[in-house]
């Protein structure tokens with residue numbers, strides 16, 4: 001793990017040599033959402049391939065860029081795109097950018113993703129605050145020797161999705177007249193969408209939403225003490241719920257359609273942080 005910490009510090013030093021602002025808030029824009037926030041004030045962009053030891057995203061709809069700048073006058077870092085377990089990355093590779101955020105001095109992260117709805121009270125296009133998660137990805141970023149400089153061996157995930165930030169996000173949504181629902185997200189390894197039987201099982205387990213990301217990042221973020229807010233955009237009804245055909249194109253189409261409102265919501269949240 002010494003070597004992992006060295007890599008993290010190398011990436012941090014590279015960024016600190018170049019960045020003109022010190023971000024306090026980190027954001028991850030998921031599938032089809034990477035353009036949502038447009039240009040920032042005092043913007044500086046870095047392709048992931050420029051930053052030492054950063055993973056390279058391989059999926060259409062995931063840009064792989066870090067953007068530093070001011071949003072609503074607050075210093076932020078926006079990750080346009082992310083990497084996933086199904087791309088073949090290790091969990092420490094998926095956690096790497098989150099850990100770099102922490103070492104850059106970021107205190108809270110806002111994660112976004114596209115998700116399928118299991119709960120029939122949700123509909124395509126809804127924004128849903130993640131209240132809690134269930135992990136079915138057969139690994140996690142904390143397995144192996146603990147990086148004690150980042151956090152404890154046995155962290156708890158009791159308030160993983162900060163109640164304080166959820167209340168703040170709800171107030172922000174209300175001020176815009178946007179509906180913001182709440183639910184439990186189940187993370188699957190992907191890349192295939194689920195079977196109807198799996199979705200029925202996940203429903204019985206208590207999941208409202210299903211997706212292939214976010215949970216590894218949340219585990220890494222909570223380990224190192226970052227406060228987390230996570231928002232899903234419902235892009236489809238999950239397998240067997242309704243008549244959805246479940247294609248990546250559909251996911252991207254819906255996220256594009258909801259990008260404008262999501263940007264408004266994210267700005268209103270950041271303004272309140």
Ligand code: HPA
Pocket residue numbers: 114115116117188193194210211212235236237238239246251
């Ligand atoms: N399942 C898994 N991941 C997803 C889905 C889904 O239905 N929709 C968007 N991401």
